[in-house]
Amino acid sequence: MPSGTKSNPWLISGFLLAVFLLSWHFFTMRPTFDPRGMTEEQLQLMEFNGDIVKTPDGGYTWNPEKEKVKGVPGPLAVLDKARAELAEAFVKKGTNDHGIAYLVMYTVSRFAAGFLAASVVAIMVGILLGLNKVLFRAVNPYIQILKPISPLAWMPLLLYTVKDPKWTAILVVFMAALWPTLATTAFGVNSLRKDYLHVAAILQLSWIKRLFKVILPGAAPTIVNGLRISFGSALVAVVPAEMLLGELGVGYLSWIEWNNLDIAGVIFAILVVGFVGVILDSGFNKLAGLVTYQE
Amino acid sequence: MAFLQVDHATKYFPNPSGGGQVCIFKDVTIKIEKGEFVTVIGHSGCGKSTLLNIIAGLETMSEGGVILNGREASGPGLDRMVVFQSFALMPWMTVFDNIALAVRSAYPDWSREQVVAHVHKYIALVGLTGAENKRPTALSGGMKQRVGLARAFSIEPEVLLLDEPFAQIDALTRGVIQEELIQMWNSSRNTVFMVTHDVDEAILLSDRIMLMTNGPEARIAEIVEVTVPRPRSRATIIEHPHYYRIRNHIIHFLVRHAKHERGCDGTPTSNSVSEAPVEVNFEKESPRAKLTAL
Numbered sequence: 001m002p003s004g005t006k007s008n009p010w011l012i013s014g015f016l017l018a019v020f021l022l023s024w025h026f027f028t029m030r031p032t033f034d035p036r037g038m039t040e041e042q043l044q045l046m047e048f049n050g051d052i053v054k055t056p057d058g059g060y061t062w063n064p065e066k067e068k069v070k071g072v073p074g075p076l077a078v079l080d081k082a083r084a085e086l087a088e089a090f091v092k093k094g095t096n097d098h099g100i101a102y103l104v105m106y107t108v109s110r111f112a113a114g115f116l117a118a119s120v121v122a123i124m125v126g127i128l129l130g131l132n133k134v135l136f137r138a139v140n141p142y143i144q145i146l147k148p149i150s151p152l153a154w155m156p157l158l159l160y161t162v163k164d165p166k167w168t169a170i171l172v173v174f175m176a177a178l179w180p181t182l183a184t185t186a187f188g189v190n191s192l193r194k195d196y197l198h199v200a201a202i203l204q205l206s207w208i209k210r211l212f213k214v215i216l217p218g219a220a221p222t223i224v225n226g227l228r229i230s231f232g233s234a235l236v237a238v239v240p241a242e243m244l245l246g247e248l249g250v251g252y253l254s255w256i257e258w259n260n261l262d263i264a265g266v267i268f269a270i271l272v273v274g275f276v277g278v279i280l281d282s283g284f285n286k287l288a289g290l291v292t293y294q295e
Numbered sequence: 296m297a298f299l300q301v302d303h304a305t306k307y308f309p310n311p312s313g314g315g316q317v318c319i320f321k322d323v324t325i326k327i328e329k330g331e332f333v334t335v336i337g338h339s340g341c342g343k344s345t346l347l348n349i350i351a352g353l354e355t356m357s358e359g360g361v362i363l364n365g366r367e368a369s370g371p372g373l374d375r376m377v378v379f380q381s382f383a384l385m386p387w388m389t390v391f392d393n394i395a396l397a398v399r400s401a402y403p404d405w406s407r408e409q410v411v412a413h414v415h416k417y418i419a420l421v422g423l424t425g426a427e428n429k430r431p432t433a434l435s436g437g438m439k440q441r442v443g444l445a446r447a448f449s450i451e452p453e454v455l456l457l458d459e460p461f462a463q464i465d466a467l468t469r470g471v472i473q474e475e476l477i478q479m480w481n482s483s484r485n486t487v488f489m490v491t492h493d494v495d496e497a498i499l500l501s502d503r504i505m506l507m508t509n510g511p512e513a514r515i516a517e518i519v520e521v522t523v524p525r526p527r528s529r530a531t532i533i534e535h536p537h538y539y540r541i542r543n544h545i546i547h548f549l550v551r552h553a554k555h556e557r558g559c560d561g562t563p564t565s566n567s568v569s570e571a572p573v574e575v576n577f578e579k580e581s582p583r584a585k586l587t588a589l
Contacts, residue, residue, distance in 0.1 A: 195383035201371040203400040217387040293387040
């Protein structure tokens with residue numbers, strides 16, 4: 001452990017979190033209901049409108065149900081929501097009401113399917129283009145046109161052609177993850193040092209050995225960089241795809257809580273999306289560490 | 296016919312500053328006997344590395360051919376292994392794996408144990424025992440090229456092509472590795488074709504030194520016989536009476552041709568192009584007389 005003279009980054013992190021939570025709490029706090037100066041009719045009207053409710057001891061408080069959509073909920077409200085959701089994490093209440101653990105699992109597997117399929121296709125095509133300069137030049141204009149198209153823009157067309165929101169969501173992730181990996185793989189293979197290929201040629205390596213012993217490991221650091229960009233863009237695409245398609249997942253959660261006007265639920269869903277991103281990202285970094293090398 | 300013969304090799308490159316082609320070297324003929332160590336010296340850009348790559352089959356020539364052991368050698372092959380200036384070790388493989396990749400390719404029928412034993416033998420030969428599992432990044436330049444040499448010798452090629460092998464190694468280490476190369480070569484006696492800038496290195500290692508003029512349209516102008524008996528070592532070679540005569544002769548050549556050949560951009564030069572190289576041998580009578588006639 002570092003000595004006391006060096007400041008610990010965790011202390012600063014904790015301090016920043018505490019400052020954030022406290023200010024969040026105080027800025028969103030609302031004064032308790034004060035019936036003083038109000039006539040009985042006014043109180044009855046407010047109760048009739050649902051603004052306030054009677055407490056067991058005869059007083060009045062703000063209606064907690066109406067409070068949910070007044071202003072922004074504080075951290076305690078979000079914590080209550082989180083506790084309730086996590087307690088039912090593995091419960092399926094109905095076809096569209098699955099516990100949070102299921103929703104995370106759906107999103108992660110949807111993401112993984114689209115991202116892995118896109119990576120395999122992009123790396124294979126990228127290697128082909130990287131090895132053949134003429135082909136690369138022929139195809140490059142199309143890549144440049146297709147690359148900047150938002151993956152979500154494909155959604156109506158995909159939905160129309162595959163006619164299944166489940167596959168459409170995966171394909172949107174696929175489209176988001178395809179181009180960065182494709183472009184960087186082609187670049188990485190193309191700029192692989194000629195010496196390595198010369199050694200492979202002199203040693204008369206078969207094309208399979210050439211691919212797996214020389215080209216892929218040689219281009220791996222560049223390919224991983226492309227995958228990282230693809231990863232980010234796929235992660236950005238998966239949430240709105242779920243929202244728009246109504247496919248169960250963390251993106252869907254945030255949208256359904258908005259439809260329920262449960263703002264605490266919306267905030268909770270945002271936190272879950274961040275949490276899922278962290279899980280996927282750390283998994284990716286572990287994978288990346290295995291294949292990169294130093295020049 | 297010589298064991299390794301480059302026959303009337305000519306190489307054109309597309310002109311970088313506009314249309315047309317530039318002739319890098321023209322009508323180069325090299326004959327190397329089996330077990331001979333031949334070096335080409337020339338200024339940068341004279342095409343000597345291109346010549347080496349052509350022999351290796353890594354580049355094609357515009358006209359001419361390479362004949363090895365009575366057969367035309369086209370395309371790269373295990374019989375002509377290159378030691379690269381930039382080492383060309385795969386950075387994602389360990390020292391052992393780099394050499395084993397070559398050994399497995401050269402001897403596909405060998406068992407695992409045979410390959411392992413063979414790789415260890417060559418790692419020991421270059422004094423890298425203990426570094427088998429290191430990656431090239433963890434090695435100094437000298438150690439990297441030792442791996443490169445071990446890889447090249449391990450497949451026991453008929454011809455060893457050394458492309459400025461010690462240019463990126465510091466001067467002190469360079470001398471040590473040169474002597475290691477002599478020892479390895481003494482026991483294997485491969486035919487060696489080396490390209491270098493380093494005159495001392497060429498004299499120490501070679502049987503014959505070919506002097507290449509500057510490009511464009513470079514050619515082999517002279518062939519200097521290194522009349523210093525083997526075994527040679529860096530310490531004793533400088534005491535031989537021919538050492539400085541050879542060295543001075545080569546350096547004079549390099550300085551003279553650095554000035555001489557300039558300005559004849561692409562245009563066909565005089566009839567000197569197709570002239571056979573002058574043979575220089577300090578044991579025979581007065582080579583100077585021949586030279587002044589040039």
